[in-house]
Amino acid sequence: MTNQQRVVIIGGGFGGLHAATSLRHADVNVTLIDRRNFHLFQPLLYQVATGALSPANIAAPLRDILKRQKNTEVLLAEVVDFDVDKHEVILTDERVPYDTLILAAGVRHAYFGNDQWETVAPGLKTVEDATEIRRRVLLAFEAAERETDPDEIRKWLTFVVVGGGATGVELAGALGEIANHTLKNNFRRIDPASARVILLEGTDRVLPPYPTDLSARAAESLRKLGVTVRTNAIVTDIQTDHVTIRSGEQTETIDAYTVLWGAGVQGSPLGRRLATATGAELDRAGRIIVQPDLSLPNHPEIFVIGDLANYAHQTGKPLPGVAQVAMQSGKYVARVIQARLKGQTLPPFHYRDLGNMATIGRAAAVADLGRLHFSGLIGWLMWLFIHLLYIVQYQSRLLVFIQWGWNYFTRNRAARLITGEHILPTITEKESTLV
Amino acid sequence: MTNQQRVVIIGGGFGGLHAATSLRHADVNVTLIDRRNFHLFQPLLYQVATGALSPANIAAPLRDILKRQKNTEVLLAEVVDFDVDKHEVILTDERVPYDTLILAAGVRHAYFGNDQWETVAPGLKTVEDATEIRRRVLLAFEAAERETDPDEIRKWLTFVVVGGGATGVELAGALGEIANHTLKNNFRRIDPASARVILLEGTDRVLPPYPTDLSARAAESLRKLGVTVRTNAIVTDIQTDHVTIRSGEQTETIDAYTVLWGAGVQGSPLGRRLATATGAELDRAGRIIVQPDLSLPNHPEIFVIGDLANYAHQTGKPLPGVAQVAMQSGKYVARVIQARLKGQTLPPFHYRDLGNMATIGRAAAVADLGRLHFSGLIGWLMWLFIHLLYIVQYQSRLLVFIQWGWNYFTRNRAARLITGEHILPTITEKESTLV
Secondary structure (H helix, E strand, C coil), rough: CCCEEEEEEEEEHHHHHHHHHHCCCCCEEEEEEEEEEEEEHHHHHHHHHHCCHHHHHHHEEEHHCCCCCEEEEEECCCCEEEEECCEEEEECCCEEEEEEECCCCEEEEEEECCCCHHHHHHCCCCCCHHHHHHHHHHHHHHHHHCCHHHHHHHHHCEEEEECHHHHHHHHHHHHHHHHHHCCCCCCCCCCCCCCEEECCCCCCCCCCCCHHHHHHHHHHHHHHHCEEEECCEEEECCCCEEEEEEECCEEEEEEECCCECCCCCCCCCCHHHHHHHHHCCCCCCEECCCCCCCCCCCCCEEECCCHECCHHHHHHCCCCCCCCHHHHHHHHHHHHHHHCCCCCCCCCCCCCCCEEEECCCCCCEEEEEEEECCHHHHHHHHHHHHHHCCCCCCCCHHHHHHHHHHHHHHCCCCCCCEEEEHHHHHHHHHHHHHH | CCEEEEEECCCHHHHHHHHHHHHHCCEEEEEEEECCCCECHHHHHHHHHHHHHHHHHHHHHHHHCCCCCCCCCEEEECEEEEECCCEEECCCCCCCCCHHHHHHHHCCCCCCCCHHHHHCCCCCCCHHHHHHHHHHHHHHHHHHHHHHCHHHHHCCEEEEEECCHHHHHHHHHHHHHHHHCCCCCCCCCCCHCEEEEEECCCCCCCCCCCCCHHHHHHHHHHHCEEEEEECCEEEEEECCCCCEEEEEEEEEEECEEEECCCCEECCHHHHHHHHHCCCCCCHHHHHHHHCCCCEEECEEEEEEEEEHHECCCCCCCCCCCCCHHHHHHHHHHHHHHHHHHHCCCCCCCCCCCCEEECCCCCCEEEEEEEEEEEEEHHHHHHHHHHHHHHCCCCCCHHHHHHHHHHHHHHHHCCCCCCCCCCCCCHHHHHHHHCC
């Protein structure tokens, strides 16, 4: 180890990875720590959950991305705590010293105090989440095919998606596609098109952060795919075979064996650890409130970026937890570090909003580019173009493009494999697999 | 259900699937039962185990393959036994009646009475086996990177493959590729090229069923990839951190944390069930000895095909457990069934040997086409061509071809994701994850 400054980055998502690559020419030693060996293109995770892409299509080994970056090493390890006085990151079996620390540990899904819902209503954050959702959805159709009781068949063929944000909308749209098109002719006893996909949103429209006209277009696209959109519907309970919702004064029960969660996130537990160690403040979602330069109060050597940071300084409210914010904050911190090496300071972090996009089913999307709003096929083509542009670090970009083209024209979802532990739907097994 | 004859096929591998598709124009009702929802192109499973392909690249949903075949239904279910007097297949929760039964349940790997080796030396038969092997191999490099003790590093960087048949040769070749090429520049503390890959074969040459000249060429190709080939080496014990072999009079221990099993197979337990129910004879490997028309003695309505059948009548010894035998036997039985409907009989099953191929690393293979022997790049191109030809049912054939082309030119193994339960290598975890 030379006398160079040691920059330790925790998390290889969009924020951490862009911080690392932006330091490639800096006179520092970079250590990127992640407990997974790959970077995941999370915006496409719902396509794995719905059998259109394989995990490897949207993941790239971190070591591979960074292999030519000589000043950087990758550590596959779990961070458990911080010793901010000694300037050390504490792993399960080792301590890693730093001069500058960048925490980019992200968020996980949250059940608003109802953690028992997690087993019955899986969220979508990891590759394992995606293959688990894929397994449950496919097994539900299989169980329906083998069932004779019409009530049971109906429960197996009802899919409830909780949360009308981008994840929920994309999941529901893809489920509509699967039921109405992908599985056509696949079964002999049931008609997959008779499946009901119900999207529950607590506010008065889907995609709340989007302009109202795009929310309306998204809802319309979902309806065309056979998705029932229920707004102003608050989930009050989730059990293995039903969801209870409150809609105004009314309480209602929806019978369903498959419930998917896209409703909320909270900061990684590492955020709380770091807040405790540094005295920094957490918001209600467990995100760390950062200074205008993304460092922590009294700890200019510690930065928090990506979804885990609450950047209230710019707009008075937190920035959205999207890839663009993470990437821009990662690049900004890399520039701050390099400026400091030269004794310079930079103006505060300023997020440049390039717009938001969500896709609905096979060939529709909504895109909010500030004054310009797009929807339908045009929105989808823009979505496709931009996603291909940003998947640029992936050597497999061309392959993903070809796979998409293929999927588009053939309605292919060949990746609908049921893998893992519970690969068989026996009707009696219902309780044990779903709880 | 009409009065048509009910043909029940158990197993959606090469044998069962080809029996089903060959019955597509027959005046029968076909039910294909499998406990997995996909057909697997098993000859390429080692490419999943070594990170070159994703499971979905070599699997296709059975329902999708058969969706236009109106006389056929697919049942995702587990067969537990047979009631041959009542002509019923017994599932975990249901009985399925048949007029004709075709058992194509295949084989699983066998440890020759040392079942405790299974946890330390996984075999390669299922998608889960493949991702488990991928996980172990990748984690071994990660653990070596984090280790400081040179002896421990050496154990992590030693990979032992037991069995010099096609599976063992292909696995060892791919591991050689990974160590010497794929992981180049990926690590900062270890040199992946210093890894040792040791292939153990009990007889005097690798690929024993092949002509001797091709065995020699395969061994030479393996050596070029840095693989140490040990012939006449009998494995007498496997522990979490070493393998004991006997070579002539000598006993030797090889220290290694990663041991992969490609040494032997035995018939599915369903074979034993059916033999007990029908009085049919099993060979030592648990395969059912069939009559010249692949039916069972005293049970002309029951056929056994594929790897699970022992067809001693043609050559006096069992046919090899390869896809060609399974496909041809499946097609033959479909023809027998159709002939019987017309009151005709067919000559005994005759296997037409189209040759054997095994690939070694990126661009070498051996092909035994009777009088013609090929090796090296030419062998590999033939291997590529034939495999693409036979992956024909897969809608993703073109995609797999493009993926291969891409992998070939870029030495890409982007599918090297560590997924599943144990995603972190802590040196202390060694015992618990490997046992």
